Amino acid sequence: MSKILGILRKTGTIITKDHFVLTSGRHTPAYINKDALYPHTKETSAVGKLFAEKIKDLDVDTVVGPALGGIILSTWTAHHLSQIKGKEIFGVYTEKTADKNQVVTRGYDKFLKYKKVLIVEDLTSTGDSAKKVVEAVQGVGGEVVAVCVMVNRNPKEVTTEYFGVPFYTLDVLEVEAYTEQDCPMCKSNVPVNTVLGHGKKYLEKKKII
Template sequence: MGKVVDILKKVGAITTNSHIVLTSGKHSSKYLNKDALYPHTLEVSKIGKMIAEKYKNKNVGVVIGPAMGGIILSQWTAHHLTLLKKQEILGGFSEKDGENNQVFKRGYDKLVGGKKVLVVEDFTTTGGSVSKTVRSVKACGGKVVGVCVMVNREQAHVTAKVIGAPFQSLDVFQSDAYDEKDCPLCKQNRPINTELGHGKEYLAKKAKK
C-alpha cells in the first residue's frame, strides 16, 4: 500500500470488519468509501496530479471517467494535465444506460471522437465500469491511450487484458470480495451494512423475491 491508501486512511475513507455489498455485487468485510474522500478537494487534487504526472507525455486530449465516481477524478486529472502541458485538456464522463452499459450522453461522444483518451476511475474490483467505458470510447472513434485507477482492489484479476487497454493503478488494496453464494459473512448471518455500498438496494431486492 502507498500514498493513495494513506490519503484514504487520513480522511476516514476505509471501513473494515463490516459486511458490505460492493458495486460489483460481491460482498466484502472491507470498504473504500469514495464519498468520504471527495469532499476533501485538496486530497483529490493531489490524486488527480499523481495520475496526470503518469500521462503527461502521452498526448492525451480528453480525460473520461465513468459515473459516478470517475466524474470528479476526471476533472481534477484534466485540470492538472492542462497545467502540465500548458494546453487545455478536456474532461468528461460516461453514464449507465438501461442495460448497465457505460455510454456517452450530453454530447460527450463528440468530445472523444478522433481524440486520444485517458480513462480514469477511483476504485475497481472487477474492472466492469472501466472496460465498458473503454468500449464506448472506441465505439465513438476515440483512441484509449491508457486507463488509470486510484486503487485496484483485485490486482490478480483486473488487468490490461480484462480492461481492453493499457492499465495501471496508483495503489492496491486487497479486499476479501466474495460472490454471494460463497460469502462467509452471509453464512455467519452478519448484518448487511446499509449505510455504505449497495446494502440497502441489495436488501430491498431480496425482500421482493
C-alpha cells in the same frame, strides 16, 4: 503506505471490520467508500495530480471518466495534466444507461473523436464499467491511450489484457470477497451494513427489511 492510500485513509474512505455487499453480490469485510473522498477538494485535487503524474509521459488530449465519481476525477486530472503539459486538456464524462452500458452524451463526442483519450476510474473490482467506457469512447472515434484507476481491488483479473489497452493503477488493495454461502460474516451473524454498498438492496431482495 502509498500516497493514494494515505489520502483515502485520511478522508475515512477505507472502512474495515464490517459486513458489506458489493455490486457483484459478493460479501466483504472491508469497503472503499469513494464518496467520502469527494467533499474534500484538497485531497480530491491531490488524487487528480497523482493520476496526471502517473501518465504524464503519454500523449493525451482528453480525460474521461464514468459518471458520477468519474466526473470529478476526470476534471481534476485534466486540470493537473494541463498544468504539466502546458496546454488545455479536456475533461468529460460518460453516463450509464438503463441497461448499464456507458454512453457519450451532451455533445462530448467532439472532445473524443480523433482524440487521444485517457480513461480514469476510482475503483475496479471487475473492471466492467471502465471497459464499457473504453468501448463508448472507441465507438465515437476516440483513441484510448490508457485506463488508469485509483485503486485496483482485483489485480489478478483486471489487467492490460482485460481492457485491451495499457492499464495503470495508483495502488492495489486486495480485499477478500465471498459468496453469500461462504461468507464468514454471515456465518457469524454480523449485520449487513445498509448505509454503504448494496446491503440494503440485498436485504430487501431477501425480504429481510
